[in-house]
Every structure is written in structure tokens, then in C-alpha cells.
Amino acid sequence: MVTRIKTMAFAMLAAFGVLSCAKDDAGNPDNQGGRLTGKLIYTFTGNVYQLDLKTNQQSVYFTFNTYGFNNWDMSWDEQFRLTSEREAGVFDVAKLTLVRNSDGAIVDEFDYDSPYGTDTNIEAFLSPDNTKVVYNPTFDNGIVITDLDGNVLTHLEAVNVGTEALAFGISDEVLWLPGNSLLFTLNDRYIFRSDPPYTSLSLVKDMPYTQWGNLRVNKQGTQLALMVSNHIHVMDIDGSNLRQVTESNGEEIHADFSPDGKHLLVAKKIGPTFFYWNLAVIPNDGEIHNMDDGKEVIVIQPKGENTLPAVDGGTCWIE
Numbered sequence: 073m074v075t076r077i078k079t080m081a082f083a084m085l086a087a088f089g090v091l092s093c094a095k096d097d098a099g100n101p102d103n104q105g106g107r108l109t110g111k112l113i114y115t116f117t118g119n120v121y122q123l124d125l126k127t128n129q130q131s132v133y134f135t136f137n138t139y140g141f142n143n144w145d146m147s148w149d150e151q152f153r154l155t156s157e158r159e160a161g162v163f164d165v166a167k168l169t170l171v172r173n174s175d176g177a178i179v180d181e182f183d184y185d186s187p188y189g190t191d192t193n194i195e196a197f198l199s200p201d202n203t204k205v206v207y208n209p210t211f212d213n214g215i216v217i218t219d220l221d222g223n224v225l226t227h228l229e230a231v232n233v234g235t236e237a238l239a240f241g242i243s244d245e246v247l248w249l250p251g252n253s254l255l256f257t258l259n260d261r262y263i264f265r266s267d268p269p270y271t272s273l274s275l276v277k278d279m280p281y282t283q284w285g286n287l288r289v290n291k292q293g294t295q296l297a298l299m300v301s302n303h304i305h306v307m308d309i310d311g312s313n314l315r316q317v318t319e320s321n322g323e324e325i326h327a328d329f330s331p332d333g334k335h336l337l338v339a340k341k342i343g344p345t346f347f348y349w350n351l352a353v354i355p356n357d358g359e360i361h362n363m364d365d366g367k368e369v370i371v372i373q374p375k376g377e378n379t380l381p382a383v384d385g386g387t388c389w390i391e
Contacts, residue, residue, distance in 0.1 A: 115385030130374035209240035277311035286326035
């Protein structure tokens, strides 16, 4: 099934990966006068690639075995990556591995045994200070935080909203903020924040929308990017100033901030049904940018590649 879908995805590239992109004489994307810096990191079927924005050269960052793989996460200081996977023949725990990016060495490895049930298909994220891991809600558990030995430190099972206790669901998300604070969604309706030691919380935003999610935070902890009704919006970290920043004839599904917060790496869905996307960069200037033909849109196409890269997993923008 994976092979068939992959083949069809490349066919879709021919039909949908036709966005124009200004280039210089060396064949590099128009880098807005050299203002774009750092590296883009993106995933496709067992490979995580990096694109050097200065040279527009793509290379393999690391690889993983797609069997049993859950997710990977980049540390805030970009020194480590955390991977989560289901081990063959193991049905009650997930394996977490902390890898040093500079040399690929494993610096820590532990099993995650969830408080209830047997969660093995979990997404895990490393805290800003590299001492804790938070796990997205599952069928059996809400938000769980462990140390790097897998010991459960915090388990948020439900939130009281008015007179009703609302339990977390599998569509809810959690992400770290600076200072090891948490931001999370609840019941397809609310965004909350909780600061250490996670004994109290505050409502960030009531989201009365049919379709929204895929939250990302900038490194400065001042802004969020999220999808609302198939297009990217940004808002201040306190929930104010929500505004749309992309439009198109298709769908944009998520956006990562550049390290300085001045640009957004936008994932645009390929085709009507397949879970693959292309990437493009837009200024984070509060304006609405048309992802089909906007003049400020820089479509990502590595040097020497004839098609736009297909992406199906984690993305980020690092220094």
C-alpha cells in the first residue's frame, strides 16, 4: 500500500506541483535579497531531508525505518532530535530515543509506559530545556509528561469548563512554550495554557470553527500559527489578533516559523485526497499571501530537482 500511494503521489506532483518560482542565475530560489537563512527540515517516506537556504542544496539529514515509526521532534536548541516508535513484538510500551544531531549518537533511550492502557502509537515532544517529554492525548490518556527515564511527572486527564469536565480526545494537540509551559487544545473548541507545575490553566482562545488545528509556536513564544478553514492564520500567544495570512484554490495545512519569526514555511496540500504536501515560504507580515501565484511566495524546489519535493511528515526551520 505504501508503494502504491507513493507512486500515485509522484504522479500528482506532475499535475499539482507547478507553482512558479523566481530564480537567480545559479538556479537558486529567489532568496529575497539573501534575507532567508538557515535550513529547512522535512520528511518523506523514511527520509528526513535538509535544505540549505543559502545554497538551495538538499541532502539527507537522517533516515528511519517506517515500520512502527511514530514521530520525530527537533529540540529547541537544535542539538538533539527525539524519536518515538513501536518496537516489533512489543505491545505495551513505546520506545523513545534521544539522538545528538552533530554525530548521530544515541544519548538516551527509554520505554514509555502510559498510565492507562497500552499506548504505543504516540507522538512525543522534547521540552525546551531538554529534560522532559510531553505526549499527545490518546484514546486512554490525556496529556502526559515524563522525565527522560520515562517516569510520569504529570497527567492531565480532563479540564473543567464551566460545570462540565471535558476529557481530552485523540484530535487534541499539545505543544511546549518557552519556560516549559504547555499550550493545548481541548474538545475541538478551546486552546488553553498551563505553566509549571501545571496545577492551573488559563483559556487562550475559544475557537468556534468547524475545522482548525495544527498549532505551531515561534521560538520567541509570542505568536502561534494554525490552520483555520483550510488556510493559515496567525495570532498572538494570548489569543488576540487572529488573522488569515494565506489563501489559495487548495488547502494549506500547517506553517512553521523561521528562527527569527519573520517568515513562515507553509505546507500546501497536493491534490484532493492524498496526504502529501509541497512547501513554500512567505513573509510573516500580517498580509494575506496567495499560495497559487503570490509575488512574495517562494516555492521550495531544491537545486537540481525537476519536481517539487513531496512531504508527508514533520517539518521545521532551524538556524
